[in-house]
Amino acid sequence: MNIIKQLALGTAAAVIAVGSAQAADLPLKAKAVEYVKVCSIYGAGFYYIPGTDTCIKLGGYLRADVTMFGSGGYNAPAWNGNAGQKNRLSNDYIFRSRQDINIDTRTATExxxxxxxxxxxxxxxTGSDTIANGSLGVYYAFIQFAGFTFGKAVSQFDTPWTGYPGNNTSFLIGGYDDVTGINQVSYTAEFGNGVSASISLEDQSSYLQSALYNVSSAPNFLAYGANSYAGTSIPDIVGKIRVDQAWGLFQVSAAAHQVRASYYNPALETSGHPSDTWGYAVQGALSLKNLPTGPGDSINITATYSNGATRYVLGGVSPNSFAIYGNNSVPGTYQSVAFGVAADGVFAGLNNLTGTGIEKTSAWGVRGAFNHNWNPYWSxxxxxxxxxxxxxxxATALICNGLGAANVAGFNCNPDFAIAQVGTVTRWTPVKNLTLSGEVMYTYLDQASSGVLPLTASATKPAANYEFKDQGVWSGNLRVQRNF
Structure with missing residues (x-):
């Protein structure tokens, strides 16, 4: 009996030993590899780039638009060109499809x-791109480090809402607008409690030069002569102070802008040139949040003044010249027309013996919006x-003499003008990050010239007598946008 027990125990021990050896040979279950790790330091949507300590966020939107009512361009009023002339060459609608992609990376350092x-x-x-090909726009490309910004970014002069206090259209003028960025080298100091100050050197060559006309070179009512800006010499010098808190925002900005002409005779450097001069612009901005009208409601408003720096008031994308035609009320005239030409300054002369200095242009504007949320889906x-x-x-005398309109009987020549705009947009967000909106805007061009003047042929308009008269146009836009 003892022999049988010993055999049984020995067999069991052998089985256990063999089983243990086989179990030891089996591969262990590997730990799950976290290929994408969430980076919560900088907010939602950031992830660590595998193998690095750099966080990245991808975003953007896809947008489909149609602009209506005889637009002068994508979401622009019919205030110049064929659209302003109301001829059959203008597009009564303009479609645009856009895909935006942005890449944000951040790395913590000492x-x-x-x-x-x-x-x-x-x-x-529509009207800008070929059948198969589209266009590429580089809006922002910058590096930020230790308070410095290097590259193409929103101007330090501008507000957080840039040219969009509440509108969809890119052509609500009356203030600064560089939504597609300005090349710059800037420094921002944070003082705590939402108070900051910035100073910046910014490229004036694209957005910030309006026009500098030599009125002795073939002036007309669309351009007061040859645009005679010289090459850039000194970037615009920009500074701002901002207070950004829970109640809203207050900001004061200022800019110095060099106005530098080429030559009196653009093809002959020995003709000389006017002395360089400096323009400037100042802006005050206010945003109010947490209004008693409803959660999320806000008021955004800016007031801007410039002298020799018109783009700071006209925005970056509006044209230099405006021309809107309409029906006439004076017998013997072909049509009525309103003109407006913007410039940083004008001068006259063919050489340095007869040439004048630069007469700078002043501009001011007020722009704003009230934004109201009806409920989580409608605003x-x-x-x-x-x-x-x-x-x-x-400057007025130089322009009117150059145009030959200074002493025409029954005509008052004055290049001053004003543009008033008012509009509304309603947005529906049926699901998160998908918004459908409809916008309508009225633009009114108020010119200071008056009376009747014979004009030469322009585009499809014949040479005839025209009545100078204020004009207004409607514009509208439908948009569908998906953010991600």
Missing amino acids: YGVVRTYFDATFNWT TSLFGSYTKIDYNGT
């Missing part, structure tokens, strides 16, 4: 966060602006 940001758009627009904005361009007495 000097603070190093950030890069890139934003580009791919567009296809409406009411927006408007007023813009005024003033030429001084010497």
Whole structure:
């Protein structure tokens, strides 16, 4: 019996030993590899780039638009060109499809966060792009480090809402607008409690030069001569102070802008040139939040003044010249017309013996919006602006003499003009990050010239007598946008 027990115990031990050896040979279950790790330091949507300590966020939107009512361009009023002439060459609608992609990276260092940001758009627009090809726009491309910004970013002069206090259209003028970025080198100091100050050197060559006309070179009512801006020499010098808190925002900005002409005779450097001069612009901005009208409601408003720096009031994308035609009320005239030409300054002369200095142009504008949320799905904005361009007495005389309109009987020549705009947009967001909106805007061009004047042929308009008369146009836009 003892022999049998010993055999049984020995067999069991052998089985256990063999089983243990086999179990030891089996591969262990591998730990799950976290290929994408959430980076919560900088907010939602950031992830660590595998193998690095850099966080990245991808975003953007896809947008489909149609602009209506005889637009002068994508979401622009019919205030110049074929649209302003109301001829059969203008488009009564303009479609645009756009894909926006942005890439945001951030890395914590002993000097603070190093950030890069890139934003580009791919567009296809009626009248601008071919059948198969579209266009590429590089909006932002900058590096931020230790308070410095290097590259293409929103101007330090501008507000957080840029040219959009509540509107969809890019053509609500009356204030600064560089929504597609300005090349710059800037420094921002944070003082705590939402108080900051910035100073910046910014490229004036694209957005910030309006026009500098030599009125002795073939002036007309669409351009007061040859645009005679010289090459850039000194970037615009910009500074701002901002207070950004829970109640809203207050900001004061200022800019110095060099006005530098080429030559009296553009093809002959020995003709000389006017002395360089400096223009400037100042802006005050206010945003109020947490209004008693409803959660999320806000008021955004800016007031801007410039002298020799008109773009700070006209915005970056509006044209230099405006021309709207309409019905006439004076017998013997072909039609009525309203003109407006913007410039940083004007001068006259063919050489340095007869040439004048640069007479700078003043401009001021007010722009703002009230934004109201009806409920989580519906919202409406009411927006408007007023813009005024003033030429001084010497500049007015140079322009009107150059046009040959200074002493025409029955005609009052005055290049000053104003543009008033008012509009509304209503948005429906049926699901998160999908918004459908409809916008309508009225633009009124108030010119200072009056009376009847014979004009030469322009585009499809014949040479004839025209009545100078204020004009207004409607514009509208439908948009569907999906953010991600």
